[in-house]
Amino acid sequence: MELVLKAILMVSLEGEASPNSKSREKLYKELTEIVRRLLEIIGEDPEREGLKETPERVARMWLDELARGYLINPDEHVKIFNYEGDNGEETVEMWNNIVIVYDIPVRSMCEHHLLPIVGTAAIAYIPSNKVLGFSKFARIVDAFSRRLQMQERLTNQIADFISSYLEAKGVMVVIEAMHLCALHRGVKEPIKMVTRAVRGAFEEDPNLRREVIEIISSKLSLTRIFDKNKLF
Numbered sequence: 695m696e697l698v699l700k701a702i703l704m705v706s707l708e709g710e711a712s713p714n715s716k717s718r719e720k721l722y723k724e725l726t727e728i729v730r731r732l733l734e735i736i737g738e739d740p741e742r743e744g745l746k747e748t749p750e751r752v753a754r755m756w757l758d759e760l761a762r763g764y765l766i767n768p769d770e771h772v773k774i775f776n777y778e779g780d781n782g783e784e785t786v787e788m789w790n791n792i793v794i795v796y797d798i799p800v801r802s803m804c805e806h807h808l809l810p811i812v813g814t815a816a817i818a819y820i821p822s823n824k825v826l827g828f829s830k831f832a833r834i835v836d837a838f839s840r841r842l843q844m845q846e847r848l849t850n851q852i853a854d855f856i857s858s859y860l861e862a863k864g865v866m867v868v869i870e871a872m873h874l875c876a877l878h879r880g881v882k883e884p885i886k887m888v889t890r891a892v893r894g895a896f897e898e899d900p901n902l903r904r905e906v907i908e909i910i911s912s913k914l915s916l917t918r919i920f921d922k923n924k925l926f
């Protein structure tokens with residue numbers, strides 16, 4: 695568990711080191727130049743009306759949005775509160791002492807093609823004495839998503855983080871996402887993928903796992919079409 699947290703901290707610190715070592719404006723300028731060059735190489739004229747502001751816009755979008763996860767330390771966004779009933783307005787679903795949060799947006803970029811991965815995550819966990827509010831889950835997912843990713847690794851990173859940070863008795867993370875690289879390349883395989891990661895009690899108890907997957911999969915669109923059993 696400690697190793698996981700250390701790894702996350704290292705990722706966060708690495709992420710902070712590079713953008714801070716140069717001024718942000720310098721990074722925007724450098725990336726703007728690279729995007730302008732990309733436009734030239736693919737046969738475009740970066741000076742034509744429609745493209746004039748594109749390189750800078752793309753550079754800012756990458757640094758401010760698509761890759762901002764490198765700057766976020768998930769720990770900082772996590773405020774833990776005791777199980778004793780504060781924050782009752784949060785829209786989490788409690789089931790047999792299991793907290794289930796679903797429809798958490800996933801916006802990431804595939805590390806193989808630099809194209810978007812778009813989907814949703816569902817997180818189930820069995821709290822020890824630490825619980826999180828709904829919005830905090832979205833922030834954790836955001837911190838790990840807003841960087842170059844593979845869906846499998848993203849799913850595992852979120853599960854490991856919640857498992858370690860909340861000292862949860864069990865954690866399950868299910869992500870259903872569409873990969874735009876598969877769509878654009880015309881690959882004859884599903885462009886959507888479902889991944890899951892289980893820790894603790896969900897790993898050890900197949901019945902418990904099955905019950906929670908039933909609930910989570912009823913919230914997913916893909917599992918109604920594809921073989922839901924693959925999740926179990």
Ligand SMILES: [Zn+2]
Nearest residue numbers: 804806807875
């Ligand atoms: Zn890809």
